Amino acid sequence: MLYRENGQFKTTYRGDSQIFPIAQDRIAIGLLLAFAVFGVPLLADEYLFRAILIPFLILSLAALGLNILVGYCGQVSLGTGAFMAVGAYAAYNFMVRIDGMPLLAAVLLGGLCATVVGVIFGIPSLRIKGLYLAVATLAAQFFVDWTFLRISWFTNNSSSGSVSVSGLEVFGIAIDTPFEKYLLCLGFLVIFAWMAKNLVRGHIGREWMAIRDMDVAAAVIGIRPVYAKLTAFAVSSFFVGVAGALWGFVHLGSWEPAAFSIDRSFQLLFMIIIGGLGSVMGSFFGAAFIVMLPIFLNQFLPALGNLVGVTISTAGVAHAELMIFGALIVFFLIVEPHGLARMWSTAKEKMRLWPFPH
């Protein structure tokens, strides 16, 4: 009843090919963005910004990048942590070595460096497929980790190998309060999400999906696998590299290679699987789920224990978190293998018919 398109006629090609053809969708997204920019700062405290919202925004960006590679192009990659690390360290080097380098330029250049590395490690995908490719990309993960530990030039010759940044500013405005950091990440995410949505709707996105579904057939009808796969790696690594730079600069402030370890890669892969492969919306859902679940469990389990009269030790809570995390992953994959995005689109479909059943 509320969600029908009655009366919404498109009179231009432009109107026909918008991202959100239904007016209700446009209104909803507009309201959401307005809430994100104006409403959230009024309601959220510092902890919420620093521990939940900023990681959510940055990891959604990374998950978006990974989704382009794994969900849209079908190339399983377990080396995402490495590309984030490349983005972060490259941006750091640009900031530190070039006086007066603006933050945005450094972050974007970091992303470009990650693109180059991503394409290099994407070359094996032309020959290797499936699970073999997944393990081959682990080579990227471990090699890049080692590089940043061993080659001290990348860490500006610091004795400990740990790097830090401070004094961020964009166009003269200093970025130190959590709210300003949140706005910066939100800005990046909105622009990149818009880019991603347009890419996957366009020609290149269709090439990626063809390669994912049946790469031999795609090659037969004239889609160049080299071009499609390497552009998927390139675009994905760009997104992931920018996310890595933001993660290091805005969220952590000071990091070492262990911040981008294989656990990060697995975490991002979880996000897109739970969120939904091949869906922009899915990356956001998955990121929200994975960011909030450990914190939720951490607060909820002791409270639950107190309710039942059992004090759970810190170690016990940590173990229970792991168990519930694992169990929930399994549960979600059994219940909805296509992820939260599929649940969302099913819900939307129901909404379109509501209050009628069919």
Next chain:
Amino acid sequence: MKLKTLALAAALTVAGSSFAPFAFAQGKVQFFPSLTGRTGPVAPNATPFANGYADYMKLVNLRGGINGVQTLVEECETAYATDRGVECYERLKNKHGGATVFQPLSTGITFALTEKVPADKIPMITSGYGRSDSADGSVFKWNFPLIGHYWVAGDTLLQHIAKTQGGWENMRGKKIAVVYHDSPFGKEVLPIIQERQKMHGFELQLLPVPAPGVEQKAIWLQVRQQRPDFVIMQTWGVMTATAIKEAVATGYPREKMFGTWWSGAEPDLRDIGAAAKGYSAVMMQHGAEPQSAVVKEILDKVHAKGQGTGPKDEVGQVLFMRGVVGAMLAVEGVRAAQERFGKGKVMTGEQARWGYENLNLTQAKLDALGFKGVMRPVSTSCFDHMGSAWARVHTWDGAKFTWTSDWLQADDQIIKPLVKASAERYAAEKKLTKRDPKDCQS
């Protein structure tokens, strides 16, 4: 279908509950957050530390609190991961009236929090870890590597080794292999060792071990090939035990192996037992102290009433004592702050910071607290956030540790310039101004 609605509901609950307000504590308590490593690769070593910390805080409450103010400890599990440590910090820093001091027990988390504590005005105690250059209080106002840092460990260890050889002159031409954790923690010990190498002309063989260090055969085969005269280990967690086991398996004499103070505790050695006999480690002031007065008091007053945080046989062991010492330093700093800002009042982070900067623990005070024979006097100042540079070496005899050296003191002439240079580099990179002497009174 029902399962799917259940799943959607679960997802929404997760979303909703994460925004729930957090509980607030009532009454006046001095809140000491405890970042623990009870799970993950360092669990066997970090768990006794957390237990010792909690037990001493309980003891302080039983003794009457800090001039009447009770302590409150809340733990948050980091599993030695930097981002979890940062999240714990954000969660705990404003709870229960505000955190007094943080002790991250991880060099990675220390580096990350060094950026955040000046803005949040909460001091950080990093006894024996963290940034070695944070001993320079003129640059690092909020960091306190009390009673020692990695460069003190490296220096005193090398002094001990030199003593066994009859002096620094006999070190020329000797070969030392350094097996270290391939991370900022491991690398932090290298500058002092390299500095001493320049001075005394021994050879160095650097052998990094990638975390978590479960496969070290190649490292120890190289040790066997190069036949260094000594091996120094800067490892933490299961890496230490694995290293010693591989040393046994390749036949490297344990008497020639020396660990820094994170590489020589019971969890690392008790499973190896007699085969590890002869392995030594340098300890900042305390080691395993089962006979000390404070341990007896903890056993009597805390464990006897069933209030002990961990198992009883852990009390008095090396890492348990480290937690006790950490807690004692935290509490004494607050007590010192109360002298200035009001006895019997809850201290804010800023006030506690002044306390840590003006810590004056005389031997008499330490003995009264139960640390006789365990600790030597600690005295910090505005520009010296370390407070003391004493260490001793203990050796494993197959079942326990025994002291095998006198008190050693790190050579300030060498360490101070290193600290100063590194701190100045940090200040230049961050465009910080050094503290004014007038600022010391705040």
Next chain:
Amino acid sequence: MGFFFEALIGGLMAGMLYSLIALGFVLIFKASGVFNFAQGAMVLFAALAMARFSEWFPELLGFDNKVLGNVLAFAGALLLMVAVAWVIERWVLRKLVNQEAITLLMVTLGIAYFLDGFGQSLFGSDIYKIDIGLPKEPMFLLESTFPGGILVSKEDLYATGIAAALVIGLSMFFQYTSTGRALRAVADDHQAAQSIGIPLSRIWVIVWSVAGFVALVAGMIWGSKLGVQFSLSLVALKALPVVILGGLTSVPGAIVGGLIIGVGEKLSEVYAGPFLGGGIEIWFGYVLVLFVLLVRPQGLFGEKIIDRV
């Protein structure tokens, strides 16, 4: 020269130990088409069970004999792994029949997290000892020919022997027993096997139990070497290149792959490591596998991937 042989022998034996873990991966992939990322967690869980049981059973049942304690602990841990296999098959695999490979991969990752947490909450996160009497001191061979002799670790030698016995035992099991034949039939073609009456779910329980048994043996040996603690599950990350190099579907491939990776890692670390600053072990195996896959995308002994359009 002697040192080269030391590194070579050490590498071969380390490789055998990696193959032990890789075997578990291969078994499960062959029979159920699932890449079991939880193998490392299973190794940890089994090792924890054995370590703790060998402490608890003597206390509970009141005897002192170490050998009996170890045997009972092994049996207890094996029963536990069979139970785990049964639960996984019943609650997870049965509900995910015919899903995509990546979904199954993620499910096993979820199981890995679950087993990690469950094992540590049941048995504790301290470091525990498994003592099956393996000698810890090294032996030195050919001391007359090479100065200092060639170092051979006795513990590793025993471990290699156990691993070899396990492989031979498994091969005989697959060749000569009816269950083994049924497993091979399922590995070949699920539907064909089902159509001739082989009960798939029971076969999967058997396969996961056998993989659990292999995990237990691997956990026992690695645990005896390193001590049983959470980091043990990370050894699986060292075994992954072995699985891929040998080919996901080949048991001899796992052995050969293990030997190659073991030798390659040790020799590269010892000879190339000092020039590159050390620590290259961690990525050498993976990079080696990457280059081999470029030439042979299905691994050395794997089944050729045939795409039908």
